[in-house]
Amino acid sequence: MHLNHYLDHMFNAESVAVIGASNVLGKWGFGIISLLLRNGGRKVYPVNRKGGDVLGAKAYRSLGEVPGPVDVAVIVTAVKDTPAAMEDCVRKGVKFAIVISGGFSEASEEGARVEREVVKIARQGGIRFVGPNCMGHFDTYTDFFTIPFKNPVRKGPVSIITQSGNSGIAVFAQGWDMGLGFSKYINSGNEADIHFEDYLEYLGQDENTGVILGYVEGFREGKRFLELAGDITKRKPVVIFKAGRTEEGARAAQSHSAALSGSDAVSNAAFRQTGVIRVQKIGDLVDTALALVSQPLPRGRRVGVISMGGGLGVISTDALRKLGLEMARLSPETIEKLNSVMSERWSHGNPVDPGGDPIIYPCIWPLLEDENVDAVMVVGGVGMVGGLTALMPIPDLLKDDYARFMEKSEREMLADLERMMDMMKRHRKPVIAASMVSGSVVKSRVYEKLESNYLLPYPGPERAAKALSRLVEYSEYLGIARGK
Amino acid sequence: MHLNHYLDHMFNAESVAVIGASNVLGKWGFGIISLLLRNGGRKVYPVNRKGGDVLGAKAYRSLGEVPGPVDVAVIVTAVKDTPAAMEDCVRKGVKFAIVISGGFSEASEEGARVEREVVKIARQGGIRFVGPNCMGHFDTYTDFFTIPFKNPVRKGPVSIITQSGNSGIAVFAQGWDMGLGFSKYINSGNEADIHFEDYLEYLGQDENTGVILGYVEGFREGKRFLELAGDITKRKPVVIFKAGRTEEGARAAQSHSAALSGSDAVSNAAFRQTGVIRVQKIGDLVDTALALVSQPLPRGRRVGVISMGGGLGVISTDALRKLGLEMARLSPETIEKLNSVMSERWSHGNPVDPGGDPIIYPCIWPLLEDENVDAVMVVGGVGMVGGLTALMPIPDLLKDDYARFMEKSEREMLADLERMMDMMKRHRKPVIAASMVSGSVVKSRVYEKLESNYLLPYPGPERAAKALSRLVEYSEYLGIARGK
Numbered sequence A, B: 001m002h003l004n005h006y007l008d009h010m011f012n013a014e015s016v017a018v019i020g021a022s023n024v025l026g027k028w029g030f031g032i033i034s035l036l037l038r039n040g041g042r043k044v045y046p047v048n049r050k051g052g053d054v055l056g057a058k059a060y061r062s063l064g065e066v067p068g069p070v071d072v073a074v075i076v077t078a079v080k081d082t083p084a085a086m087e088d089c090v091r092k093g094v095k096f097a098i099v100i101s102g103g104f105s106e107a108s109e110e111g112a113r114v115e116r117e118v119v120k121i122a123r124q125g126g127i128r129f130v131g132p133n134c135m136g137h138f139d140t141y142t143d144f145f146t147i148p149f150k151n152p153v154r155k156g157p158v159s160i161i162t163q164s165g166n167s168g169i170a171v172f173a174q175g176w177d178m179g180l181g182f183s184k185y186i187n188s189g190n191e192a193d194i195h196f197e198d199y200l201e202y203l204g205q206d207e208n209t210g211v212i213l214g215y216v217e218g219f220r221e222g223k224r225f226l227e228l229a230g231d232i233t234k235r236k237p238v239v240i241f242k243a244g245r246t247e248e249g250a251r252a253a254q255s256h257s258a259a260l261s262g263s264d265a266v267s268n269a270a271f272r273q274t275g276v277i278r279v280q281k282i283g284d285l286v287d288t289a290l291a292l293v294s295q296p297l298p299r300g301r302r303v304g305v306i307s308m309g310g311g312l313g314v315i316s317t318d319a320l321r322k323l324g325l326e327m328a329r330l331s332p333e334t335i336e337k338l339n340s341v342m343s344e345r346w347s348h349g350n351p352v353d354p355g356g357d358p359i360i361y362p363c364i365w366p367l368l369e370d371e372n373v374d375a376v377m378v379v380g381g382v383g384m385v386g387g388l389t390a391l392m393p394i395p396d397l398l399k400d401d402y403a404r405f406m407e408k409s410e411r412e413m414l415a416d417l418e419r420m421m422d423m424m425k426r427h428r429k430p431v432i433a434a435s436m437v438s439g440s441v442v443k444s445r446v447y448e449k450l451e452s453n454y455l456l457p458y459p460g461p462e463r464a465a466k467a468l469s470r471l472v473e474y475s476e477y478l479g480i481a482r483g484k
Helices: A003-012 A028-038 A079-092 A109-125 A165-178 A196-205 A222-232 A247-257 A264-273 A282-294 A310-322 A332-341 A361-369 A396-427 A445-452 A461-477 B003-012 B028-038 B079-092 B109-125 B165-178 B196-205 B222-232 B247-257 B264-273 B282-294 B310-322 B332-341 B361-369 B396-427 B445-452 B461-477
Strands: A015-019 A043-047 A072-075 A096-099 A128-130 A137-139 A155-162 A182-187 A211-216 A238-242 A277-279 A302-307 A375-380 A431-435 B015-019 B043-047 B072-075 B096-099 B128-130 B137-139 B155-162 B182-187 B211-216 B238-242 B277-279 B302-307 B375-380 B431-435
Touching: A003 A096, A003 A128, A003 A137, A003 A196, A015 A028, A028 A043, A072 A079, A079 A096, A079 A109, A109 A128, A155 A165, A155 A196, A155 A282, A165 A182, A165 A211, A165 A282, A165 B310, A196 A211, A196 A222, A211 A282, A222 A264, A238 A264, A238 A282, A247 B310, A264 A277, A277 A282, A277 A461, A282 A461, A302 A310, A302 A361, A310 A375, A310 A461, A310 B165, A310 B247, A332 A361, A361 A375, A361 A396, A375 A461, A396 A445, A431 A461, B003 B096, B003 B128, B003 B137, B003 B196, B015 B028, B015 B079, B028 B043, B072 B079, B079 B096, B079 B109, B109 B128, B155 B165, B155 B196, B155 B282, B165 B182, B165 B211, B165 B282, B196 B211, B196 B222, B211 B282, B222 B264, B238 B264, B238 B282, B264 B277, B277 B282, B277 B461, B282 B461, B302 B310, B302 B361, B310 B375, B310 B461, B332 B361, B361 B375, B361 B396, B375 B461, B396 B445, B431 B461
Parallel strands: A015 A043, A015 A072, A072 A096, A096 A128, A155 A182, A155 A211, A211 A238, A238 A277, A302 A375, A375 A431, B015 B043, B015 B072, B072 B096, B096 B128, B155 B182, B155 B211, B211 B238, B238 B277, B302 B375, B375 B431
Antiparallel strands: A137 A182, B137 B182
16 A cells, blocks of 8 residues: 555544543643544544543543544553554554654663564554654644644645654744644654655645645655655745754754754755755744745846835845845836825835835835836835824824724725735736734734735744745746846 | 933923824824823923814914923924924924924935024024934833834833834834833934934933843944943943945945945944944844843853753754854753653753653753853743643633643742742843744733743744843853853
């Protein structure tokens, strides 16, 4: 049976048993069963040697007692009990296991011995498994969650393979704040059976996955990774954060996931050749994915900046230049068009600064129409979301005026936003926004529309510029953008 | 009269007039008068040539009509009307003006001419002024706000001098999210009269200011800045973000604040010699200030890391090493102590990873007691705030158990936090926390206590490590920490 068939079970199980399900708050076996009982529509069987019930559901003393078939078993037992649990799975005819338990090769020699034993039992019994020492997985399309606790997560096109459970959770937790949506999450753990590369191959073919993110400490099949990645990046982007970049970090990685990190420079070169987008932080995974799912790939490096105030223009220029992007030279026609919408105080060049007036969208059209501009970055107090007015205290006697003003302004902004998205598609130019005061963004209908189109502003021009530079990098790799 | 006396007026005015106060939503003259009428307890006089009333307060047709004395005038008129407004101030005996209006030397030759005229009128009339082309100022201690709109701001020890209004606003907006408190904000604008250096000298002596932050595009009195800074940094930290670092950024800065940026490398060297902490982003100003107001200065670069999960340990190690900090070698006694609080699965070294158990505070005590450790960094799902349990779905039948569990856990954590703050003081070691899932931090009493002590976790180990490295840098400058 092909591995992909096993992995279909992993994401599509109709029945699942949790060996080590628990009523004790704070235990991993509690969090997992609790999530499973609340999500999905599949059969869920708690297995606990004491029997009784778990969270109101009948608990079975052993897997053998479970009445129906079991597609997937989640194993949360102590290390020493894991070989027996895997044997139970073989006897029961389980096809796929998720071994959460820790204390294996990452912890000690004895742990490594038990891990080898578990692999042997699984191989002989025809079972494939994730882990051990992992924090499970999820699939938002089948509503199947085997992680022990979770932040809220939105359904969407981004999938994550991670060698660190917490780092993966951080990706979708931070993704939530940025409005990003996820399809699948896999914490590969010690990769005793299935490797990072296997999941990558699967997601490369998965139609619910549009962007693949990876947190990696080291590859068990480096050559295969590069071959796979080189193939997949032609169809969908692969973004990797490889940790263990310093000598000490690599040492810490080795004792964590037992993965050899190798030279950082070598990884860099290899990634670049295969079109993998390499990033340096958890947050960069999120920021890059957000740009990839919402923006057209630009045809060059020339950026037009619209900044609310000159200071933000200076900061944005620095940020873009440091990343090797270029400040577009606006054509005389563009200057003319901008003259017609702003007062004389505007900066008359790139960055475009309206000089105190709260003008945003009308500055975007001329830049998108300018052949000298490949991408637009909008940096302002509240991004493209509201206006200065949202931050002003409104006296009671003007409340009605204010409500009318805001309603009109919202209606106009929604129409402008629609127009912007049309123009982005037509001209194939990204429009990346940054906000300096994210905390106070008004949750208006404009905000909702930005969010549902993955267009929420980045917190700060540096993050926006970095995301844009990744788009350019990928676009150049694919031959859509001219190279440097 | 010494400039400081004028600046006392700026922060302590008993009466203020707004020339150009307006009822029109969205106008700067609207936002400013609206804030002034709601804050403080001082006399506020709207001046509008049409008379009538502004936001329910009687409006005067000219400054001359205002019945009582006026300490400070805020000028929001059009460029061409500004000389006349300044003349009115002279006639009225106003001591200090805040010129918000833009369109002066930053915009055109004609604007520069008018700016010189305004300076001349003010000089001859004995008036000092901020701006023009600025976004006002505030003082949370006197509750005096002349900015045209604002995010919420907390009273505290940090003051900001900024050559960009929006960048300064971003500092206290982002500071709000991080729990930071502010004393004074000054947007110096074009600095036609008072210079950045003047405000710096004032804040150096201001007892409500414990940390001085600056956003700078260029210095008008570079030599004086260095002399002042060298003197002040012996008493209180000065943190500067200098924008215009790239050639194109410097060009944008010149057209924004008409400031010459000079060489970036030269600034760097000069800053270092005078003990100025130089940062590279708006967010770094906030992060550095937060560490400076809450943490003891460390006596060296050796960091002990506690990480929830191995992956975060790897990321943290990379982040610290890249900044030149060192991974502390834990003493055998510390390893013993840690053995006694954690299961065998713990990492048995630095970074300290409990291996799946939600243990945080008990790992901190041994590190603070270890002579090989100069500082502690705690990186986890929810920082030092809650535990995994906060993210677990709780079934109804366990709600009571859960409430008891959380209540007990909160009580313990509050006691632990108290103990940690005591130990930080006693051992003079910082404890910097980072959270990977800031959005979901539970707003508990623990959170409130962390917040009121400026101890909220940084979003991500990179930001925590950077803040820590600034503490080390400043500590080395003061001779408290051993150098590299």
